[in-house]
Amino acid sequence: MYLPQPRQRQGIEENILPMINVVFLLLIFFMIAGAMYKQDAFAVDPPATRHAAEGEPVAMVVAVAADGRLSLDGDLVDEPALLARVxxxxxxxxxxxxRIKADGRLPADDLMALLERLRGTGVPEVRLLTLHEPGR
Structure with missing residues (x-):
């Protein structure tokens, strides 16, 4: 008479190891992907608007803080360096x-003066980035 050999049960460690490997690889992936995004040099709270344009590729962004500090693609710059690089x-x-990402608390006169100086660099169009708040 033939009796089948009892199957050996796999230990729980053998089932969990592939899952741990996958989670570890995902953790590394998201750490690297998160590090590729360039952060602004300072926090900017942009003004709100009701009308929002569809997303467009961003080539160059000038950030302006409420106190007038300037940043170009995440790097702090002074105004002469900003104008030269633009x-x-x-x-x-x-x-x-x-694109201009200006703080909503920045005085409008200061923003307009900066826009005039940027226009002097020859850039044909400058867009002010805002937050879309529907129904406002």
Whole structure:
């Protein structure tokens, strides 16, 4: 008479190890993906708007803090360096649109003065980035 051999039960460790490996790889992936995103040099609270344009690729972003500090693509800069880099960027990318991310508490006069100086660099269009708040 033939009696089948009893199957050996796999230990719980053998079932959990592949799951631990996958979780570890996902953790590494998200740590690397999160590090690739360039943070702003300071916190900016943009003004709100009712009308929002659909997402467009962002080429260059100038951030302006409420106290007037300037940042270009996440790097703190002074105004002469900002204008020089924007002029240089515009020569290389004449069809691109410059984006401004200004703090909502920044005085409008200061923002308008900066926009005038940026217009002097030859950039054809500057867009002010805002938060979309429907029904406001």
């Amino acid at each position: 002029r240089e960027w515009h020569r290389a990318h004449p069809d691109e649109i410059l």
